Amino acid sequence: METQTHLSLAMVGMDIEGGLDAFAHDTYLGHDHKSAAPKTPQRRRPGLDIVFGALNDAGLCERPEAVAVLLTVDAGQVPAGPEIRTRFMAEYFARCGHSVGPICTITEETSAFKTLETARQLLTDGQVEAVVIGEGRGLDPDGGAAAVSAAVVLKTLAAALGDRDRIYAVLEAIALVPQPAGAEPEEQAAVAACRQALMSAGLLPEAIDYLAVVLPEISGKMGAGFAQVFGGADSPLHYALGGGQDGGLRSGISSLIQTALAIYYRFLPASPAWPAPEQLADWQDSGFYTLPESRPWLSRIDRPRRAGLQVNEAGTAAHLILAEAPGVPPRISPLLARMPLQLLLLVGQDPGEFEARLQAVQSELETVEDLAAMARRYFAAFAEQPSRPYVLALVGRNRDEMLREIQRACKGIPEARAGNRDWKTPLGSYFTPAPLGAQAGIAFVYPGAFNSYLGLGRDLLPLFPDCHRSLERLTDDPGLLLREAQLYPRSLERLCRRQLEVFEAQLAEDPVAMIESGVGFAVLHTAILRGYFGIEPRAAFGYSLGETSMFYALGAWQRWDSYAALRTSPLFRTVLSGPMQVLENFWGDGMGAVRWGTYVLMAPPERVRERLKTEERVFLTHVNTPEEVVIAGEEEACRRVIAAVGCECFRAPASHVLHCPAMQSAYPELLRLSDQPVHPVPGVAFYCGASGYTPVALTPEAVAPAVAGGICRPVDFRRLIEQTYTDGARIFVELGPASTCSRWITETLGERAHLAVSINKRGTDDHTGLVQLLARLVSHRVALDLAPLFGVAPSAQPLQATPAAPVPAPVPAPFLRPRLEHALLLSEAHSSHLQARQEGLQQIGALVQWQIALASRLVAPGPGPDR
DSSP, X not given: OOEEEEEEEEEEEEEETTOHHHHHHHHHHTOOTTTSOOSSOOOXXXXXXXXXXXHHHTTOTTOGGGEEEEEEOOGGGSSOHHHHHHHHHHHHHHHHTTOOOOEEEEOSOOOGGGGHHHHHHHHHTTSOSEEEEEEEEEEOTTSOSEEEEEEEEEEEHHHHHHTTOOOSEEEEEEEEEEOOSSSSHHHHHHXXXXXXXXXXXXXXXXGOOEXXXXXXXXXXXXXXXXXXXXXXXXXXXXXXEEEOTTSSOOSHHHHHHHHHHHHHHTEEOOOOSOOXXXXXXXXXXXXXXXXXXXXXXXXXXXXXXXXXXXXXXXXXXXXXXXXXXXSOOOSOOHHHHTSSOEEEEEEESSGGGHHHHHHHHHHHHTTOSOHHHHHHHHHHHHHTOTTOOEEEEEEESSHHHHHHHHHHHHHHHHHHHHHTOOEEOTTOOEEOSSOOOTTSEEXXXXXXXXXXXXXXXXXXXXXXXXXXXXXXXXXXXXXXXXXXXXXXXXXXXXXXXXXXXXXXXXXXXXHHHHHHHHHHHHHHHXXXXXXXXXXXXXXXXXXXXXXXXXXXXXXXXXXXXXXXXXXXXXXXXXXXXXXXXXXXXHHOTTOTTOOEEEEEEOSOHXXXXXXXXTOTTEEEEEEEETTEEEEEEEHHHHHHHHHHHTOOEEEOSOOOSOSSGGGGGGHHHHHHHHOSOOOOOTTOEEEEGGGTSEEOOSSHHHHHHHHHHHHHSOEEHHHHHHHHHHTTEEEEEEOSSSOHHHHHHHHHHTTSSOEEEESOOTTSOHHHHHHHHHHHHHHTTOOOOOGGGGTOOOSSOXXXXXXXXXXXXXXXXXXXXXXXXXXXXXXXHTHHHHHHHHHHHHHHHHHHHHHHHHHHHHHSOXXXXXX
């Protein structure tokens, strides 16, 4: 027998044994929550703590009379059903006082998903405001009520939207298919349940982004079945595949919570323990891919994120469809405060006092059990002393690392004070005896376009989910802008180093992908520093195509539509890159096949310019520092210049015809791409090379020629640095990959007072790079808000974004696909069963009404103590 239900229920509250935030963190890291060692001592949560935790999460803890509780307990694990019910009701009544709500306990079901039909009936009939589905694990050993390990609070979607509830996910459909005896019953039931759920929700398979399969073993035959449903040449999407016995997903309500958290915080969970390659043979060419590491869940703004959850348990195959609710993403992610790297802040009036304080911190660390809690206490003390001029920032992942950092500080800080220089460690700890101060001018610096690499920014959006809105301001398809399919390669098998190198080379050979991803991550990095940590620049400048990133990241340009024409334009396909057709226009017939080379020379620009006077086909394209330049031109001519200069050199990683007279014919196309509306950005001066290395007026008439002209003329980055420094910039923050601009700034300014830092370094994860940057900024007493690092909502206002189009509610539509005809026939065959089940639900409703009446009589005032 098969049942299918169109639910449209909102998950408005959840809780799970061990804590919901810890569960989300373990899900992101790909850990098995049940077996993972606790990071901090956990108080056991017996009885109904989980139920009331879910109610509190939903804001219903004070109104239990409006809630029905459906509890599933495996009858084989407990001595008797009535005893469970008696203890359960006694504890529930005691917690609720005199407010008694309708209760239905189910002690013989082993699948919590079977209670969803009952929940839907109670909610759609208006008998209750919310339903809690709890998953019990037998009697509590301490003699209390039945212990609940996971619970979810459900409302109708319309009620949740009307009440402005936080909605983790929307349950759109569920299909339950019993597993019959016979050959390959599990595979057949799972695929049938998947078809049934899609039909019930009125969805085509292409609407599903992520398939989570929770089974002890995933067979090839099941893969072939799912490939038949989801795969094929007409499917425009790939599908992430999650699950496995030890891969982090668990059955029952735990898997429901896990999938809902992934949707709500917009990340695709890792599946580290996936079957061997031979078990995946039938999954090939299906469009599925596995996830060795979690990654951001990027989707077009005109469609909600959707997941299919396949769970086989208790002789039944269950398939649920969960969707993202309308609305904005959450502001704070529980992942951020639980990341392993901690920032320990010490504040002082005199730099000499830290040496004595470090001894006390060391003593405390030797006995501390929870480093994160200690870091939060120190942050609270730091926040209460905003006027203290000196800050020591210690960085470490655990107690041992932090103790080693203290030992380094005890030796290094006195030396730094004596030499009046900064103290820093490879891990990121930092102290300066000469803070630049909160009034020091901050300049945001945007690197060139060809620095993206595999894995870039993988943690950013899961840690800072509100930044999705910054991308949605730019484009309807954030995943395409970030080039997530190229940055995070898709494969059924874990990729080896050689395979990753091939993907890296393919990315580097796609200049449009490098440009778009560079702009996208400049936007994200800027949104994090401004929207979460309240860091505001007074100036901004970019290196080469970094000027384009600058205008988008700071909001002067707000739509990617204009530059998206790069995807179809030949400009960076064949004109300036690849065959470099622009050279034939510049040098005449027969010169289009010239070998073009680009080299970095460690030599003063004046010396190189002198040698270029004798070469007509070599150009000085970039001046990076007083001792580093870039030349480009005909290969043999470049080698002659290098030999004449007699300096150290190396071939540039990217070679395109840019920043030289040979590309002047491309100026009209570049001007067209840059011709777009310009929005005001108060308080920020935008410096451009083509505007005379001075701030450009924020008008379309000024910005478009500045950006297009900057790409066509040589870059004198040294001059940009000097000009902004002269105008008051002292702190330079590089917002993009590779950390090259920071090095050039330091080499240019030398011993002059300044700070040059980068938010991203290849080989360093996103969270570590951010913490190291913040450690330096806070030690220099830059005005910022560190609260988000410690799980506290930031005081900075979120960046405004163009409102996204509302996500349409699912509308049942005719299913025309031939591969679903079988599911339709099954539905007709079991219509009599559905009618019988409906009658059963009505009987349950009547029983609940009887319980309400009985409860009212029990709590009504009476004449004597025996009422």
